[in-house]
Amino acid sequence: MNTRVDSRMIELVHVNRSFKRADGQTVKAVQDVSVVVEEGEFVCLVGPSGCGKSTLLQMVAGLLEPSDGGIAVAGKEISGPGRERGMVFQKDSVFPWMRVIDNVEYGLKCRGVAAAQRRDIARTYLARVGLAHVERAWPRELSGGMLKRVAIATVFANGGRVLLLDEPFGALDYVTRRQLQSVLLNLWDEGGSAARRTILFVTHDVDEALALADRILVFHSGRQVDDLAVTAERPRTVDSLLLPDMVAIKRKLLAHLGLEEGSAASRIAASHEAGV
Amino acid sequence: MIATTRARRGRWISVAVFLALAVIWQILSMVYTVEAQPGEPMIAGWQILFTKTFLTLSDYWQGGLGVPTVADGAERSYLAALLSVLSHSADTIGRMALGLLLGGAVGLLLGLAVSWSRWTRRLFDWPLQFLRTLPLLAMVPLFQLWFGTYFLGEVLFVAYGIAVIVFAGAVNAVRNVPQIYIDNARSLGASRWTLYRTVILPAIFPAMRSTILLSLGAGWSAVLGAEYLGAQSGLGFIIVYAQQFAYLDRMFFIALLFILYTSISYWAIGRLSARLLAWAPPSQRR
Structure with missing residues (x-):
């Protein structure tokens, strides 16, 4: 992967976002997230619902302001939406x-x-x-x-050189979702790997993330809890998901989502139960 | 096929109801023969309405086109009556149409202005919400003293009556525009001006359609009320004079004209707006 400084497309520095709920309580939706996304990277944001991944995407889109911290796209601090960042919404x-x-x-x-x-x-x-x-x-x-x-x-x-997709296929049936995933990948790849756009893709579907991403960022309770590289070759097939590396990543993801023991989610749940 | 048959049947039912009402009126006129004054029945049958009553409307012909007025000693004539009905109708309809255009445009612009920025909200929202609560007809004398009783005063009064309704409807409709369309437009690079022109305006159109149909009723009441309270022409003006002499048949005739005009205006605006809503699901076009 390219690590030159000028290839950084999206840079989040200590980004925080809190909301005031109707009952007056403050909810910290995003807490101290710092992420660098390289140009042309396809990054999936994964996490249980309410983990702050959509809020983060809204902030990169410029539709929501961070309470604290900075976001730069192509080296420039953003203020509001811009056409260099296209957004595909869930609804x-x-x-x-x-x-x-x-x-x-x-x-x-x-x-x-x-x-x-x-x-x-x-x-x-x-x-x-x-x-x-x-x-x-x-x-x-x-x-x-x-x-x-x-x-x-x-x-x-x-x-736009940056595309932000907020659970775009979440409401679609399985067949349509698979079709649209390949539509998206083909467009992303249309000019060869050098011309690829940078994509941030929010999903709660682990298999979708594995099929699409170069990198998977895992969020929980507003914090980034993991950063997993997906190195399987493209185009990925059903068989790709069976590669040992992929299975290992999937296992980690499931653990983070609280579906297996030893996860951040289950630890946090356990600490809540213990009254910490 | 089924739909067209059903629509045709619906139309026949409407025609039948219409005819039944006319027949009931005629029967009532024959059963209840009390007179308000000698020669003026409380309920005038159709044979009177379309002959004697219509002819008497030539009293309100204000002259011109080589047709002399009754006030100048001329005989009543069907030509003078027809010209009288047409000219007074034209005055009323003209005031209504101009008031509708002006009031609709101003009400819409002010309604949009409330959401445009914090400054415009402060500027327009409170004063207009206050203005909205004033009773419409109580304002007639004021408008006539300010702007005169012939044309400007009546038009502005109708415009005012329509604008307050359209304003309230627009403020509410803008509030209900789904945020996702606004977010989508902004993320695609729309400026605020473009956003209002290409997203807010079309998005509020279905809601504004019912608001405008609602304001039509207020507009017709306003124009009639304004004419009733001091205009020198128009259908409301005829009603005032007919009422002073207890000419019930003339008042009824004018009321029928009003029903005709309001129905046509509802139908025309409904059709026109339905055509502009080709994009919307059928339920929003009815």
Whole structure:
């Protein structure tokens, strides 16, 4: 992996975020997280629900401000959203009042790209996600999986070097999820390994993380508790998941999620029970 | 196929109800023959409404087009009556339409302004919420003294009545825009101006549609009320004069015209907005 300083794409330095709940209590959603993501890396954020992984992603997107700490993208401290960071949301974010092609063009239009040029770009990406035939359709006429394809085409068309995906496939059925995983990987790899975009991908699905990631960051109770490199070659197949390294990683992940003994989760649960 | 059959049957039912009401009215006019004053029945049958009553409306013809007015000694005529109905209707409809456009636009802009920034919220929200609670008809004399009784005063009054409703509806609709659309637009690089134009406006449209249909009712009441309380023309003006002489048939005739116009306005705006909502699921287009 490239370790030159200027290849750092995303840098989080001692990032904290707390929320005030309605009952007045403060919840620390993210605590002292420092992460460096290299350019072109595909990083999955994994952890039980409520561990702060989505909050972290929202902060990198600029939709949420850290309570403390700094976030830099491509060497520049961020303040608010920017088009160099595309976001794919868990829920449907496709604008229902625009036709599919207009949705894909949206970011380009915001930037003032000429009509003919942005249409070309949008068509290219719609074709890549397999939706060339529905470019004039209204979003209400598409299935959940197709809407996700539109959202992916939209962020890729917008040309951001960083893509942030917040459990994008969480609500989809198994087959659709697998299809979209390979759609995403193909787009990520479209220009060869040198042109890869940097991806932060939040998921609670361990197998999804293993299939997609170069690196898996594990979170628990707002803290980063592990950083696992996934070295299996691409394209990964069903067999890849059976490699000894992969099984070892999976075991660790399951342990972190509290599904096996000796995990951070079970230790924390145990300490809670002990009243610490 | 089934849907069109059902729609056709629904239309026939409406026609039947309409005819039944007309027949009931006619029967009532024959059964209840009390007169408000000699020659003025409390309930005028259709044979009176479309002949004598209609003819008397030529009294309100204000002249022009070579057709002399009754006040100048001319005979009542169907032509004068028709011109009278058309010109007074045009005044009323014109005031309503301009008031609707003006009030709708101002109410919408102010409603959007409340969410635009902290400053605009402070500036507009409280004063407008206060203005909203004032009883509409109590404001008529004020508007007429400020802006006159012929045109400007009436239009501004209608605009005011519509604007307060559209304002409240817009504030509420903007509040209900799903955050995810706003986040998505911002992360794709939309400026605030672009966000309002391409996301907030279309997203609130389904909710604004019902608000505008609601405000239509208030608008028609406002224009009638304003004309009733001092205008020199319009259908409300005819009602005032008819009422002073207990011409119940004329008042009923004007009321029928009003029902016709309000129905057409609801139908037209409903159709127009449904066309603009082609993107929305059918349940939001009805």
